[in-house]
Amino acid sequence: MHILQRKILEKARRIDLSKCGLRKLGGLVNEDHPQKIKHHLEQLEKGGYVKLNKEKTRIIEVLNKNEKSIKARLFELPILGSANCGPATMFADEKIEGYLTVSKSFLGERNAKDLFIIQASGDSLNDAKGVIGGVIEDGDLVIIDGSKKDPANGDYVLSVIDDVANLKRFYRKDGEIRLLSESLLKTSPIILDEKDLQYLNYLIMGVVVRVIKGNE
DSSP states (O other): OOHHHHHHHHHHHHSOOTTOOHHHHHHHTTOOOHHHHHHHHHHHHHTTSEEEOTTSOSEEEEOTHHHHHHHTTEEEEEEEEEEESSSSOOOOOOSOOEEEEEEGGGGTTOOGGGEEEEEEESSTTTTOTTSTTSOOOTTOEEEEETTOOSOOTTOEEEEEETTEEEEEEEEEETTEEEEEOOOSSOOOOEEEEGGGHHHHTEEEEEEEEEEEOTTO
16 A cells, blocks of 8 residues: 555544545645545545545545454554654654554554554663563664553653653652663663653653564
């Protein structure tokens, strides 16, 4: 499936697009050419994923082909960009860069809609012993459960501080949050006072589920 079709289908599964024309839909998936959007809508309809209006310009129904895929124990996780494992210097781009197909049993009983992937940049978790799949090294793909916004002590988390994403190990105690590195290198932690969080644009985006090594 073409990446633009995947983006359209992902939007259609999350929001009602029945009143969304070609240009508006194009804006949602970062495509400026309405005719290209129309072409891919038609391809999605031919594939049995959606039902269109008579003019082939709007999605009026999302069909259950995705449910069949889930029953077949396969689903696709969006890859959203990069996050730094070292100093907090890399912005997390929320544009979907691609998809990774995995088997359902690979992730247990988690809801596929809650999961997404970030590519690790940096080596401050290259000695992390508590991550399923191995340590997190530069270039590895990290699966995140976005439904987990309140991590427990010891969880590995994807957090954002002032629009900068980072992967760290999370601890909270006595009004203080520590985001720690576990590295063969000497990497300083990030220490936050909970009284300051309202000024820091600090968010927990999810908890690490597992790592997929870059050489796998």
